[in-house]
Amino acid sequence: xxxxxxxxxxxxxxxEFPEILVLEPPPIMKVYGDQxxxxxxxxxxxxxxxxxxxxxxxxxxxxxxxxxxxxxxxxTNILRLLPSLQLVVTTSAGLDxxxxxxxxxxxxxxxxxxxxxxxxxxxxxxxLLIDVLRKISAADRYVRNVLWPTKGEFPxxxxxxxxxxxxxxxxxxGQEVAKRLQACGCRxxxxxxxxxxxxSYPCYPDVxxxxxxxxxxxxxxxxxxxxxxxxxKDVMLALGKEGAIVNVGRGPIxxxxxxxxxxxxxxxxxxxxxxxxxxxxxxxxxxxxxNVVLSPHRAVHTPESLTDMCENVNxxxxxxxxxxxxxxxxxxxxxxxxxxxx
Numbered sequence: 001x002x003x004x005x006x007x008x009x010x011x012x013x014x015x016e017f018p019e020i021l022v023l024e025p026p027p028i029m030k031v032y033g034d035q036x037x038x039x040x041x042x043x044x045x046x047x048x049x050x051x052x053x054x055x056x057x058x059x060x061x062x063x064x065x066x067x068x069x070x071x072x073x074x075x076t077n078i079l080r081l082l083p084s085l086q087l088v089v090t091t092s093a094g095l096d097x098x099x100x101x102x103x104x105x106x107x108x109x110x111x112x113x114x115x116x117x118x119x120x121x122x123x124x125x126x127x128l129l130i131d132v133l134r135k136i137s138a139a140d141r142y143v144r145n146v147l148w149p150t151k152g153e154f155p156x157x158x159x160x161x162x163x164x165x166x167x168x169x170x171x172x173x174g175q176e177v178a179k180r181l182q183a184c185g186c187r188x189x190x191x192x193x194x195x196x197x198x199x200s201y202p203c204y205p206d207v208x209x210x211x212x213x214x215x216x217x218x219x220x221x222x223x224x225x226x227x228x229x230x231x232x233k234d235v236m237l238a239l240g241k242e243g244a245i246v247n248v249g250r251g252p253i254x255x256x257x258x259x260x261x262x263x264x265x266x267x268x269x270x271x272x273x274x275x276x277x278x279x280x281x282x283x284x285x286x287x288x289x290x291n292v293v294l295s296p297h298r299a300v301h302t303p304e305s306l307t308d309m310c311e312n313v314n315x316x317x318x319x320x321x322x323x324x325x326x327x328x329x330x331x332x333x334x335x336x337x338x339x340x341x342x
Contacts, residue, residue: 017041018321019062021082023052026069026091027301028309036310040317042067056081065089065320067313073097079106087326089316091309093117093173093300094250095330096223111316114328115172116308117300122176124299125218125248126184128272129165131293132244133158133216138290158242158269161185166214168207168230169221169249170196177218189214207231211238216246223250233258236268244270248299251276260285263292274299 021043022029034042043063048055056063061084068074070092076099079085085108090098093113103110131137134157142154163186167174170192178188178201188201191210195203204210207230211217217239221227231245231254239245245268247254256277262268263286270291276282279297286292315327 019043020317021063021066024069024072028091028306031306032310036314053081065317070094070097076102087320089313091313094222109326110330111326111328112330113309114312116312117305118172118176120302120305121173121248121299122180124274125177125246126180128246128293129216130160132270132272133160137293163215164189164213165216165218166210168217168219174220177220207235208238211235214239216244219247219249219253221249221253223253227253229255231255233262236262239268241267242269246272248274251279256283263289
Protein backbone atom coordinates (compact mmCIF):
# COMPACT_ATOMS: atom_id res chain seq x y z
CA UNK A 1 0.00 0.00 0.00
CA UNK A 2 2.83 2.38 0.93
CA UNK A 3 4.60 1.58 -2.32
CA UNK A 4 1.38 2.29 -4.22
CA UNK A 5 0.96 5.63 -2.45
CA UNK A 6 4.59 6.52 -3.25
CA UNK A 7 3.98 5.71 -6.92
CA UNK A 8 0.81 7.80 -6.97
CA UNK A 9 2.71 10.66 -5.32
CA UNK A 10 5.46 10.42 -7.96
CA UNK A 11 2.95 10.40 -10.79
CA UNK A 12 1.16 13.38 -9.24
CA UNK A 13 4.49 15.18 -8.87
CA UNK A 14 5.41 14.53 -12.51
CA UNK A 15 2.02 15.85 -13.58
CA GLU A 16 2.29 18.91 -11.34
CA PHE A 17 5.92 19.65 -12.19
CA PRO A 18 6.69 19.11 -15.89
CA GLU A 19 10.06 17.60 -16.78
CA ILE A 20 12.85 19.64 -18.36
CA LEU A 21 15.97 17.93 -19.66
CA VAL A 22 19.26 19.73 -18.99
CA LEU A 23 22.24 18.18 -20.80
CA GLU A 24 24.81 20.59 -19.34
CA PRO A 25 24.21 23.45 -16.89
CA PRO A 26 24.15 26.89 -18.55
CA PRO A 27 25.90 29.84 -16.84
CA ILE A 28 22.69 31.00 -15.17
CA MET A 29 22.46 27.70 -13.29
CA LYS A 30 26.13 27.82 -12.34
CA VAL A 31 25.59 31.26 -10.82
CA TYR A 32 22.06 31.07 -9.44
CA GLY A 33 21.39 27.34 -9.16
CA ASP A 34 18.06 26.04 -10.41
CA GLN A 35 15.67 27.80 -8.03
CA UNK A 36 14.31 29.96 -10.84
CA UNK A 37 12.92 26.72 -12.31
CA UNK A 38 11.30 25.58 -9.06
CA UNK A 39 8.01 24.80 -10.80
CA UNK A 40 9.69 22.16 -12.97
CA UNK A 41 11.43 18.85 -12.41
CA UNK A 42 14.91 18.95 -13.91
CA UNK A 43 16.52 15.88 -15.43
CA UNK A 44 20.22 16.70 -14.98
CA UNK A 45 22.03 14.54 -17.51
CA UNK A 46 25.49 15.63 -16.37
CA UNK A 47 24.87 14.27 -12.88
CA UNK A 48 23.94 10.79 -14.13
CA UNK A 49 26.45 7.95 -14.00
CA UNK A 50 24.84 6.48 -17.12
CA UNK A 51 26.19 7.13 -20.64
CA UNK A 52 24.24 9.96 -22.24
CA UNK A 53 22.61 7.74 -24.86
CA UNK A 54 21.31 5.39 -22.16
CA UNK A 55 20.12 8.28 -19.98
CA UNK A 56 18.23 9.83 -22.89
CA UNK A 57 16.71 6.49 -23.88
CA UNK A 58 15.29 6.03 -20.37
CA UNK A 59 13.59 9.44 -20.47
CA UNK A 60 12.85 9.49 -24.21
CA UNK A 61 9.06 9.37 -23.99
CA UNK A 62 8.63 11.88 -21.17
CA UNK A 63 10.94 14.70 -22.28
CA UNK A 64 9.06 17.41 -24.14
CA UNK A 65 11.34 20.35 -23.27
CA UNK A 66 15.09 20.87 -23.06
CA UNK A 67 17.26 23.65 -21.60
CA UNK A 68 20.48 24.18 -23.55
CA UNK A 69 23.56 26.34 -22.97
CA UNK A 70 24.87 28.10 -26.03
CA UNK A 71 27.92 25.93 -26.54
CA UNK A 72 26.37 22.46 -26.27
CA UNK A 73 25.77 21.09 -29.78
CA UNK A 74 22.31 19.64 -30.26
CA UNK A 75 23.11 16.91 -32.74
CA THR A 76 20.87 14.74 -34.89
CA ASN A 77 21.81 11.80 -32.67
CA ILE A 78 20.47 13.59 -29.57
CA LEU A 79 17.25 14.46 -31.39
CA ARG A 80 16.86 10.87 -32.53
CA LEU A 81 16.90 9.77 -28.89
CA LEU A 82 14.24 12.33 -27.92
CA PRO A 83 11.21 11.57 -30.10
CA SER A 84 8.81 13.47 -27.80
CA LEU A 85 10.86 16.68 -27.77
CA GLN A 86 8.79 19.74 -28.68
CA LEU A 87 10.78 22.69 -27.32
CA VAL A 88 14.37 23.78 -26.78
CA VAL A 89 15.11 26.87 -24.73
CA THR A 90 18.68 28.02 -25.24
CA THR A 91 20.33 30.62 -23.03
CA SER A 92 22.23 32.10 -25.97
CA ALA A 93 21.05 34.42 -28.69
CA GLY A 94 23.36 32.68 -31.16
CA LEU A 95 22.06 29.49 -32.76
CA ASP A 96 25.15 27.96 -34.38
CA UNK A 97 24.99 25.02 -31.94
CA UNK A 98 21.55 24.06 -33.27
CA UNK A 99 20.73 22.34 -36.56
CA UNK A 100 17.90 24.70 -37.43
CA UNK A 101 16.83 22.83 -40.55
CA UNK A 102 16.52 19.54 -38.64
CA UNK A 103 14.61 21.22 -35.82
CA UNK A 104 12.22 22.74 -38.33
CA UNK A 105 11.79 19.41 -40.08
CA UNK A 106 10.85 17.77 -36.78
CA UNK A 107 8.58 20.63 -35.74
CA UNK A 108 10.57 21.44 -32.60
CA UNK A 109 10.14 25.01 -31.36
CA UNK A 110 13.14 27.05 -30.23
CA UNK A 111 13.28 29.95 -27.80
CA UNK A 112 16.51 31.84 -27.30
CA UNK A 113 17.80 34.77 -25.25
CA UNK A 114 15.94 37.25 -27.41
CA UNK A 115 17.02 40.79 -26.55
CA UNK A 116 18.14 39.99 -22.99
CA UNK A 117 21.84 40.49 -23.72
CA UNK A 118 21.62 43.26 -26.31
CA UNK A 119 22.33 46.26 -24.06
CA UNK A 120 25.25 44.60 -22.27
CA UNK A 121 26.88 43.43 -25.49
CA UNK A 122 26.45 46.88 -27.02
CA UNK A 123 28.09 48.45 -23.95
CA UNK A 124 31.04 46.08 -24.33
CA UNK A 125 31.36 46.81 -28.04
CA UNK A 126 31.51 50.55 -27.41
CA UNK A 127 33.91 50.04 -24.50
CA LEU A 128 36.28 47.96 -26.63
CA LEU A 129 36.13 50.54 -29.42
CA ILE A 130 36.94 53.46 -27.12
CA ASP A 131 39.76 51.43 -25.54
CA VAL A 132 41.27 50.64 -28.94
CA LEU A 133 40.98 54.20 -30.25
CA ARG A 134 42.17 55.99 -27.10
CA LYS A 135 44.68 53.24 -26.14
CA ILE A 136 43.31 53.03 -22.59
CA SER A 137 44.59 49.54 -21.74
CA ALA A 138 47.97 50.25 -23.32
CA ALA A 139 48.21 53.55 -21.42
CA ASP A 140 47.33 51.77 -18.20
CA ARG A 141 50.20 49.32 -18.73
CA TYR A 142 52.50 52.26 -19.57
CA VAL A 143 51.76 53.91 -16.22
CA ARG A 144 51.87 50.70 -14.16
CA ASN A 145 55.21 49.69 -15.66
CA VAL A 146 56.66 53.10 -14.65
CA LEU A 147 57.48 53.97 -18.25
CA TRP A 148 56.07 57.50 -18.09
CA PRO A 149 59.01 58.97 -16.11
CA THR A 150 61.63 57.27 -18.30
CA LYS A 151 60.08 57.23 -21.77
CA GLY A 152 58.07 60.43 -21.61
CA GLU A 153 54.72 61.17 -23.21
CA PHE A 154 52.52 58.27 -24.26
CA PRO A 155 51.49 58.13 -27.96
CA UNK A 156 48.25 59.89 -28.84
CA UNK A 157 45.02 58.00 -29.31
CA UNK A 158 42.31 58.71 -31.87
CA UNK A 159 39.06 60.64 -31.50
CA UNK A 160 35.80 58.67 -31.33
CA UNK A 161 33.35 61.31 -32.53
CA UNK A 162 33.11 61.79 -36.29
CA UNK A 163 34.24 58.20 -36.93
CA UNK A 164 32.36 56.27 -39.61
CA UNK A 165 31.28 53.11 -37.83
CA UNK A 166 30.21 50.17 -39.97
CA UNK A 167 28.02 47.68 -38.10
CA UNK A 168 28.03 44.14 -39.47
CA UNK A 169 24.61 42.69 -38.65
CA UNK A 170 21.86 45.09 -37.67
CA UNK A 171 19.70 43.09 -35.30
CA UNK A 172 18.91 44.13 -31.75
CA UNK A 173 22.58 44.29 -30.71
CA GLY A 174 23.66 46.23 -33.77
CA GLN A 175 20.84 48.69 -33.21
CA GLU A 176 21.86 49.21 -29.57
CA VAL A 177 25.45 49.83 -30.68
CA ALA A 178 24.25 52.36 -33.24
CA LYS A 179 22.16 54.18 -30.65
CA ARG A 180 25.16 54.58 -28.33
CA LEU A 181 27.65 55.61 -30.98
CA GLN A 182 25.32 58.05 -32.69
CA ALA A 183 25.08 59.79 -29.31
CA CYS A 184 28.89 59.97 -29.36
CA GLY A 185 28.84 61.82 -32.66
CA CYS A 186 29.73 58.89 -34.90
CA ARG A 187 28.32 58.36 -38.37
CA UNK A 188 26.57 54.99 -38.54
CA UNK A 189 26.56 52.65 -41.54
CA UNK A 190 25.53 49.02 -41.61
CA UNK A 191 25.48 45.81 -43.60
CA UNK A 192 22.47 43.55 -43.16
CA UNK A 193 20.58 40.83 -44.99
CA UNK A 194 17.70 43.27 -45.39
CA UNK A 195 17.57 47.06 -45.36
CA UNK A 196 15.91 48.30 -42.19
CA UNK A 197 13.10 50.74 -43.06
CA UNK A 198 12.99 52.20 -39.54
CA UNK A 199 16.48 53.78 -39.72
CA SER A 200 18.04 56.28 -42.08
CA TYR A 201 21.60 54.96 -41.82
CA PRO A 202 23.21 53.96 -45.11
CA CYS A 203 22.91 50.23 -45.77
CA TYR A 204 25.56 48.41 -47.81
CA PRO A 205 24.85 45.14 -49.64
CA ASP A 206 28.10 43.49 -48.63
CA VAL A 207 30.74 43.83 -45.95
CA UNK A 208 33.54 44.72 -48.38
CA UNK A 209 31.72 47.87 -49.50
CA UNK A 210 30.88 48.64 -45.89
CA UNK A 211 34.55 48.39 -44.90
CA UNK A 212 35.64 50.61 -47.79
CA UNK A 213 33.36 53.37 -46.48
CA UNK A 214 34.08 52.93 -42.75
CA UNK A 215 36.78 53.82 -40.25
CA UNK A 216 35.68 51.08 -37.86
CA UNK A 217 33.86 47.76 -38.20
CA UNK A 218 31.86 46.32 -35.31
CA UNK A 219 30.86 42.68 -35.80
CA UNK A 220 27.41 41.96 -34.31
CA UNK A 221 26.10 39.19 -36.56
CA UNK A 222 25.63 35.51 -35.79
CA UNK A 223 27.87 32.68 -36.94
CA UNK A 224 26.54 30.74 -39.92
CA UNK A 225 28.10 29.03 -42.93
CA UNK A 226 27.72 32.34 -44.74
CA UNK A 227 29.39 34.46 -42.04
CA UNK A 228 32.32 32.12 -41.26
CA UNK A 229 35.49 34.15 -42.02
CA UNK A 230 33.28 36.90 -43.41
CA UNK A 231 35.84 39.42 -42.11
CA UNK A 232 38.90 38.39 -44.11
CA LYS A 233 42.05 40.08 -45.36
CA ASP A 234 40.24 41.79 -48.25
CA VAL A 235 37.83 43.40 -45.78
CA MET A 236 40.68 44.43 -43.49
CA LEU A 237 42.63 46.00 -46.34
CA ALA A 238 39.50 47.84 -47.47
CA LEU A 239 39.14 49.21 -43.93
CA GLY A 240 42.71 50.48 -44.09
CA LYS A 241 45.78 50.88 -41.90
CA GLU A 242 44.03 53.38 -39.61
CA GLY A 243 40.95 51.18 -39.30
CA ALA A 244 39.83 49.10 -36.32
CA ILE A 245 37.75 45.97 -35.91
CA VAL A 246 35.65 45.13 -32.85
CA ASN A 247 34.19 41.63 -32.60
CA VAL A 248 31.42 40.86 -30.11
CA GLY A 249 29.80 38.22 -32.34
CA ARG A 250 31.54 34.87 -32.71
CA GLY A 251 35.27 34.30 -33.09
CA PRO A 252 35.19 32.45 -36.43
CA ILE A 253 33.41 35.33 -38.15
CA UNK A 254 36.83 36.99 -38.27
CA UNK A 255 39.71 35.18 -39.95
CA UNK A 256 42.04 35.29 -36.96
CA UNK A 257 45.19 34.34 -38.87
CA UNK A 258 44.66 37.10 -41.42
CA UNK A 259 43.72 39.56 -38.69
CA UNK A 260 46.97 38.90 -36.87
CA UNK A 261 48.92 39.25 -40.10
CA UNK A 262 47.31 42.60 -40.93
CA UNK A 263 47.89 43.93 -37.41
CA UNK A 264 51.57 42.88 -37.34
CA UNK A 265 52.24 44.27 -40.80
CA UNK A 266 50.53 47.58 -40.02
CA UNK A 267 47.77 47.04 -42.57
CA UNK A 268 45.12 47.46 -39.87
CA UNK A 269 45.13 49.99 -37.04
CA UNK A 270 43.74 47.95 -34.15
CA UNK A 271 41.25 45.42 -32.82
CA UNK A 272 38.99 44.89 -29.82
CA UNK A 273 38.13 41.23 -29.40
CA UNK A 274 35.71 39.59 -26.99
CA UNK A 275 35.58 36.35 -28.99
CA UNK A 276 38.15 34.09 -30.65
CA UNK A 277 38.29 31.20 -33.10
CA UNK A 278 39.47 28.48 -30.69
CA UNK A 279 38.41 29.58 -27.23
CA UNK A 280 39.84 29.63 -24.66
CA UNK A 281 43.07 29.40 -26.69
CA UNK A 282 44.07 32.84 -27.94
CA UNK A 283 47.04 33.42 -30.30
CA UNK A 284 49.93 34.54 -28.11
CA UNK A 285 51.09 36.95 -30.78
CA UNK A 286 48.09 39.12 -29.91
CA UNK A 287 49.40 39.56 -26.36
CA UNK A 288 52.34 41.65 -27.54
CA UNK A 289 50.30 44.15 -29.60
CA UNK A 290 49.46 47.44 -27.89
CA ASN A 291 46.79 48.20 -30.49
CA VAL A 292 44.75 45.13 -29.48
CA VAL A 293 42.33 44.89 -26.54
CA LEU A 294 41.28 41.42 -25.39
CA SER A 295 38.30 40.22 -23.34
CA PRO A 296 37.54 36.58 -22.35
CA HIS A 297 34.14 36.24 -24.07
CA ARG A 298 32.22 38.07 -21.35
CA ALA A 299 30.24 40.66 -23.32
CA VAL A 300 26.87 39.04 -22.64
CA HIS A 301 27.25 38.46 -18.92
CA THR A 302 26.53 40.88 -16.12
CA PRO A 303 24.63 40.08 -12.91
CA GLU A 304 21.73 42.04 -14.35
CA SER A 305 21.66 40.14 -17.66
CA LEU A 306 21.88 36.78 -15.89
CA THR A 307 18.91 37.71 -13.69
CA ASP A 308 16.94 38.75 -16.78
CA MET A 309 17.94 35.50 -18.47
CA CYS A 310 16.55 33.48 -15.54
CA GLU A 311 13.21 35.23 -15.98
CA ASN A 312 13.30 34.69 -19.74
CA VAL A 313 14.02 30.96 -19.45
CA ASN A 314 11.41 30.39 -16.78
CA UNK A 315 8.87 32.44 -18.72
CA UNK A 316 9.42 30.45 -21.91
CA UNK A 317 8.91 27.13 -20.16
CA UNK A 318 5.84 28.37 -18.30
CA UNK A 319 4.36 29.63 -21.57
CA UNK A 320 5.05 26.33 -23.33
CA UNK A 321 3.49 24.13 -20.67
CA UNK A 322 0.50 26.51 -20.46
CA UNK A 323 -0.03 26.45 -24.23
CA UNK A 324 0.73 30.17 -24.49
CA UNK A 325 3.03 31.98 -26.97
CA UNK A 326 6.75 31.76 -26.18
CA UNK A 327 8.45 34.90 -24.86
CA UNK A 328 11.37 34.78 -27.31
CA UNK A 329 10.66 32.39 -30.18
CA UNK A 330 13.36 32.00 -32.80
CA UNK A 331 10.97 31.59 -35.74
CA UNK A 332 11.81 33.85 -38.69
CA UNK A 333 14.79 35.40 -36.92
CA UNK A 334 17.63 36.32 -39.22
CA UNK A 335 21.29 35.76 -38.46
CA UNK A 336 21.58 39.50 -37.86
CA UNK A 337 19.83 38.96 -34.54
CA UNK A 338 22.18 36.21 -33.38
CA UNK A 339 25.01 36.50 -30.90
CA UNK A 340 26.46 33.95 -28.57
CA UNK A 341 26.30 33.02 -24.93
CA UNK A 342 29.51 32.17 -23.29
